[in-house]
Amino acid sequence: MTADVPEGLYGPIQNINNANITEIKAVGAKYTMYVIDRPLQAPVGTIWDTLVASPHFTKLVAALNATESGGLRDMLAGTTVPASALTLFAPDDSAYQSLLGSSGAAQSAAAVEVLYCYHTLAQGRYPRSLNGRHFSQQLFPVPAGKVLTRDVYAGFYAQHFTGLQMPSLAVPPLSISKIAPGQLSVQDAHITQPDITATNGVIHRISALLHPPPTVLELALCGTAPPEPLAYAGTFAAFGELVALAGDVVNATLSAGDTPLTVFMPTDAAFDAAIAAGHLPHRPFGQSMTSSEAADLVLYHTAMTDKGPMLFRPTADSPFASDFTDTQPIASAHTVAGQALQLWVHLSQLNSTHVGAAGSDFDQEVFLNNARLYQCAVAEGTGHSCAVPPAGSVPPSNAYALNEGTLCALHAIDAVLLPPPRNATGVEQRIVSMNDTGIFAELLRSVGGLAAYAALSRSRADMPWLYESTELAAEVVAYHVAPAQVHFSRYLNESQRIVTAALNSSAPVLASAVCDTSDCAAGGGRTVTINGQLAIITDVTAADGVLHVLNGVLLVSAQPLKAINGRAWVLDVPLVVPAPTIMDLLRASDSGASMWAEWVSLDEELAAMLADPEKGSYTIFAPADSAMLAIPERRRPAIQHDRQLAQLLRFHLSPGWHMSHMLSNATEAERQQLAGERYCSGTTLQTQRTDCEMHTQVGEGGLLFMGTPGWPFSADVITRDLVASNGVLHIISSVLTYDGYRLPA
Known part of the structure; x- marks a missing residue:
């Protein structure tokens, strides 16, 4: 409740110690007279001097005398200078009689020190007190975020309030309230004598010892x-x-x-x-x-x-x-x-x-x-x-x-932290304990590595070629390890590039975590994939990291002819290292986009960017050779040597990793309705051509179409998710043109 004071009258409260300034008058040309509403109390000395001189604080003085030098007692005495003046809520002798019956000397000196630091306010803050002296009229609530506005001082006029939190020297805050006009309380203790002035602060006499925070137990x-x-x-x-x-x-x-x-x-x-x-x-x-x-x-x-x-x-x-x-x-x-x-x-x-x-x-x-x-x-x-x-x-x-x-x-x-079992604390031990006969456990034993991502779904008989080269096995293991940071599933977003240990940390994986249910915010309902491989078990905690179990092996390759990551069962020959770049993929004889690679090579700057993993990651939508051959032969040289070529090439390029499942972001309900000529909108991508976007649509069976805003979706994605160390390649069925492109004569 607030007193019946018009908001327009709220204004800065001016004080001198515990007195309110009621009027300011100029006296001559040099002096100012402040009219105050009560006489000022002359201090006895420091806070410690005042406590010692008073007959009401003998038990408090005895308790502080039992503490070590250099602590609160010396701060109160002024021999140790604190960051600001002090405000002490001092329990009188009656507080000990009613609560403890003793001075508290049975506690350790450190515990007593902290107890009375809990009775002391920390450094002052605007607008109450900048010097640390908090007189009674400066203990009022201030709305959060209010700065230099009249309603900052509304709390001063309140008949009563609760919930004012002010930090103590012991760090835990003190709760201050006004239970009636003029009656302040700290925690459960009433201030029975406010505003005892000292040279280095102010004392408020209280009726009870403040209860410190409980123990951890x-x-x-x-x-x-x-x-x-x-x-x-x-x-x-x-x-x-x-x-x-x-x-x-x-x-x-x-x-x-x-x-x-x-x-x-x-x-x-x-x-x-x-x-x-x-x-x-x-x-x-x-x-x-x-x-x-x-x-x-x-x-x-x-x-x-x-x-x-x-x-x-x-x-x-x-x-x-x-x-x-x-x-x-x-x-x-x-x-x-x-x-x-x-x-x-x-x-x-x-x-x-x-x-x-x-x-x-x-x-x-x-x-x-x-x-x-x-x-x-x-x-x-x-x-x-x-x-x-x-x-x-x-x-x-x-x-x-x-x-x-x-x-x-x-x-x-909001989740229980699950420790690893005592008999298998490390990542490698956890992998072996979960599937001792699996291929990944065998690879670990053969190369002595450890992994943060493990594939346990294949047996040795399915991929004997992995054992033909120790170097190859080591790189496959390293491609499942993210050494720079621990990645629990809740840290992952819909498209996240994660550096692996493979090829001197030059071969990343693409992680994706998609919320499936309403409890995703609490850690549940997530579908996690790594390079398209589903994580069938997530967040297996180990002493040296975290383990996610995948339903397929992640493969890393530099062989341009076989640069497909993610699905081991589509490969019929061993993959070798190191991983290729996007330009390697384009130039491969069986990529299906070698003619587009020739056009890209004409733009030296672009070709150099796609051949260097240090220059970022990209997704390229390359027209298939069949699409290039569909362009009349007499027109190809004109397009190839036209000044618009650089912009045309960049329109087929988008920054970042965009796997096909990220492009076809239709919901399951939308997918079930797709049939025949039906389709729904997919992702909008920013291209490397300034201020130009590329749109996607998804049709029945997950069929993807690419197009320009406002134009028909004329390009099908016919080969998808060819992954290189610096991005992704998708082969499309036609050349896309942007608004404003003019076909050269």
């Missing part, structure tokens, strides 16, 4: 009643079951105060999905899992970092700022043979943007392995997955915990 057992912000994501009863089942080993880790922990807790919905997929046994876990299995699972969700917990740090200018770095490996608390199993971070930029004072930032999501972290943002955006925060608060993107004074954090995630 307490939060991990929150079950169906989680605190904010965990409550935004769901409930956590299943994770609590695992923690309880795991027993002492996990309890000791989650309670330890010597290492900052970051725990990633899957929601109950995430566990339901993992159980439905057969990845986990049914609940209750106490009847279906052992305590050691539960311990492995909980510890795999627990990260241990020396530099502190992994936190989101949103601001108005950068609402998605965090401690997470793309491709960053994080050591989990789950160890096998003394080695910690790794977790992998991936930052995914989204389409929506937030514009702040520092400019425009892309919204982003944070993934850990195959799970997305729930996060909040100061501004609305695609990555915003929390309830709208109260006015004036920074959304709580982190659930904080304190273990014996060590700051820790917990984050909700």
Whole structure:
């Protein structure tokens, strides 16, 4: 509720210490007089001097005297200079009598230090206080994103408010509210004597000791009643079951105060999905899992970092700022043979943007392995997955915990992280354990390689030629390995070029992940293909990467006559390395487009670009030799030597990888309706000719047609998906012309 004050009267609140300025008068030519509404209180000295001199804070002084030098006590005394002045919410002696009955000296010195840092506000921020002194009239909510506008100060006039979050020196925020006009509270403690002025800050006397955040173990057992912000994501009863089942080993880790922990807790919905997929046994876990299995699972969700917990740090200018770095490996608390199993971070930029004072930032999501972290943002955006925060608060993107004074954090995630089994942690071990007699396992044994993409559908008898050359076998294995980054299926988009280890990292694969169902955002319902090969099993986690099982072998080749990737069963001779370029494919005698290759060769710049993988990847739609022969022989020289040739050639070229399944993007329902002369629209491609597009249509049986906007679709795609190291070649049935092309005489 807001007091009955017209919005037009909201304006900057001017103070001198705890007094409001009611009038400003000029006194002569040099002086200004400020009229204030109350007398100013002369400070006794520093905050520490004031506490020591008061009869009301003897237990607080005794507790701080038990802490180490160089910490908060010295900051309060002014012997250690903080970044700004300080605001201390000081519990009086009655707070200890009613709550603890002691000064808290039984706690460790580090825990006491953190406890009272939690009673101290961090550095001041506009518009409340820039110097860190927060007098009572400066504790009011400010609408998110409001800068230098009158309604910034609307919260000052509110009769009561809740939800004002202000960061403490211990990092976890304090919740400040006004329960009645003139009556402020911090957490559950009333401010009984506000605005005790000191030379280096201000003290607010409070009636109770502030409850610090719970321990990690307490939060991990929150079950169906989680605190904010965990409550935004769901409930956590299943994770609590695992923690309880795991027993002492996990309890000791989650309670330890010597290492900052970051725990990633899957929601109950995430566990339901993992159980439905057969990845986990049914609940209750106490009847279906052992305590050691539960311990492995909980510890795999627990990260241990020396530099502190992994936190989101949103601001108005950068609402998605965090401690997470793309491709960053994080050591989990789950160890096998003394080695910690790794977790992998991936930052995914989204389409929506937030514009702040520092400019425009892309919204982003944070993934850990195959799970997305729930996060909040100061501004609305695609990555915003929390309830709208109260006015004036920074959304709580982190659930904080304190273990014996060590700051820790917990984050909700939308999928369960599945650790590799103890007897097969590495990618190679997992491949062999999944199919010990498969061809890929045999290849691994023969060349000593490892793979991130494995083909298990063929036997040795089907492709004996793979064993004729150790070099060939090694390159085939390397073509299934993406060494630069771990790629879980949720990281992939509809068309993504991924560098492999084959041919000195010059032979990429084309990955595609298409959402099939409404639960795709939660990690399910994806069809993943690599060079057209279907991934029949995805996201098999290993200690050194991730494994996707394909239904066919990926083959890499430099032999121009056999440069077809993806489907091993169409080949009748061994393929050799290295991989060809697009120009190699075009010039091959049996490519079916050798005449078009001759025209491309006339444009030296274009030919050089298509022959060099370092100059980017392209998709070329080359007219077949039969289409070229259909052009009257007397006209061919005129077209071939016309100044428009360069533009005509580039009109048949599109940047990027465009496999045929990406061109025929009709839905299944549309495909079923296609018959006879029926067709539906496909993909629109930008060509290398400036401001020119190429359109596709799909007909019955997946038949593809190419054409120019506004013209009949006169070219059929007669041979598709000839893959080179720098792109894709499709052979079409006629020469396409663009709007404005003039056939030479």
